[in-house]
Amino acid sequence: MNRRTFTRFLISGMVLIGLPLSAVAQESIKIGEINHYKRMAAFAEPYKKGIELAIEEVNAAGGVLGRPLEFIFRDDQGKPGEAVKIAEELISSEGVAMITGTILSNVGLAISSHAGEKEYVYLAAEPLADSIVWASGNKYTFRLRASTFMQAAMLAEQAAASGAKTYATIAPNYAYGKDAVAAFKKNLLALQPDAEFVTEQWPALFKIDAGAEVQAIERAKPDAIYNVTFGPDLAKFVREGTDRGLFEGRTVLGLLSGEPEYLDPLGDEAPEGWIVTGYPWYDISEGPGKVFVDAYQTRWNDYPRIGSLVGYMTVQSIQAALERAGSTETEAIRDAFEDLSLDTPVGQITFRSIDHQATSGAFVGRTALRDGKGIMVDWEYKDGADYLPSDTEVMQLRPAGQ
Numbered sequence: 001m002n003r004r005t006f007t008r009f010l011i012s013g014m015v016l017i018g019l020p021l022s023a024v025a026q027e028s029i030k031i032g033e034i035n036h037y038k039r040m041a042a043f044a045e046p047y048k049k050g051i052e053l054a055i056e057e058v059n060a061a062g063g064v065l066g067r068p069l070e071f072i073f074r075d076d077q078g079k080p081g082e083a084v085k086i087a088e089e090l091i092s093s094e095g096v097a098m099i100t101g102t103i104l105s106n107v108g109l110a111i112s113s114h115a116g117e118k119e120y121v122y123l124a125a126e127p128l129a130d131s132i133v134w135a136s137g138n139k140y141t142f143r144l145r146a147s148t149f150m151q152a153a154m155l156a157e158q159a160a161a162s163g164a165k166t167y168a169t170i171a172p173n174y175a176y177g178k179d180a181v182a183a184f185k186k187n188l189l190a191l192q193p194d195a196e197f198v199t200e201q202w203p204a205l206f207k208i209d210a211g212a213e214v215q216a217i218e219r220a221k222p223d224a225i226y227n228v229t230f231g232p233d234l235a236k237f238v239r240e241g242t243d244r245g246l247f248e249g250r251t252v253l254g255l256l257s258g259e260p261e262y263l264d265p266l267g268d269e270a271p272e273g274w275i276v277t278g279y280p281w282y283d284i285s286e287g288p289g290k291v292f293v294d295a296y297q298t299r300w301n302d303y304p305r306i307g308s309l310v311g312y313m314t315v316q317s318i319q320a321a322l323e324r325a326g327s328t329e330t331e332a333i334r335d336a337f338e339d340l341s342l343d344t345p346v347g348q349i350t351f352r353s354i355d356h357q358a359t360s361g362a363f364v365g366r367t368a369l370r371d372g373k374g375i376m377v378d379w380e381y382k383d384g385a386d387y388l389p390s391d392t393e394v395m396q397l398r399p400a401g402q
Helices: 003-016 021-025 041-060 080-092 105-118 148-160 175-191 210-220 231-243 260-269 287-300 306-325 330-337 391-397
Strands: 029-035 069-075 098-101 122-124 141-143 166-170 196-201 224-227 251-258 275-278 340-344 347-351 362-370 373-382
Touching (some): 029 041, 029 080, 041 260, 069 080, 069 306, 080 098, 105 122, 148 175, 148 224, 148 251, 148 362, 166 175, 175 251, 251 362, 251 373, 260 306, 260 373, 306 340
Parallel strands (some): 029 098, 098 122, 122 141, 166 224, 224 251
Antiparallel strands (some): 340 347
8 A cells, every 4th residue: 555545545534533633733722611601690601702702703813722712611500519520520421620610609619629639720719708718728729810818908908098987787697608707807806906896697598688687777776887788688788778878977897799790780879979899891991801801792793791701711710721831741731830920900910829809809999889880990900919917827727738
């Protein structure tokens, strides 16, 4: 058999078994993405669109390591056990290089624990509980978003300057809410030792009895309220509190309350004057942040939410790690994430080697109404690196050797 005949035979054989040469040469790098697409569609869908926009840009520019980047999306129904089961399947059967995703912190913690046990890389894109990188941290888990500690520290700074002395807190009764309150207390008392917490309310997630919570806070007569509720719980709390005058004459601080995912459903019922963290996409007028907003609107004929930004930055982070690793091997990716720096729509961020927390920051401002919708005004972007505990504190918080 001469060379030409052999080549034709080889190519024909590959086509017959469904493996064209182009597919072999361009086999994609697969990333497993696990999220609550049905249970939290209003939050997960913008996140997915941010991912898809970034993937399109990456692949149009030649992919990663000369290969297309592909995300395999799976729905965990917001259940930790289901998320772990899916992660196992993606790693063992789908051949993904790593796992990313999740919004709810309890789900993120479950995948993180599994990643540490089974030794695969997990990029916690959206879950905010501090324990993901500290008390429950492990070698294989990294976190992208500014954590509850970081954003709570930003709000504590604002609270200390407000003149308020007594505080009420309200937060969902699970990992994220507990971490958010503890972080706010720690940071506020460091800045304002005479601050006093007069009541704490802990409604079950998405099962708030807003009338009872508002009454309990009103009875305590606080100068200020620190709110950590979100989604439908936030909407109920805002409406009940507004109807009963709870917010009048008080400083109100809202963790995440300035994000479009939470403000937009309130329409003209959105509160005014709250000090919040959020995402004022509508007033970002220059730089990489504006480039992202324009690209997103062009691609989707819609405006970005905070999830859109996080999804986009998730792909950027994974691309940068893979390119630095020069490989899809787990240990190479893990090593590449440590002290990895990259440029994003909010500026340069770094995944710290000491705790695997990225230095992504947050926008802090006040809520207002514009054209019948809640927005953020007088906002400023705060660099996350300025709101993290010292290395000594982190080493005490994180398990030894992790």
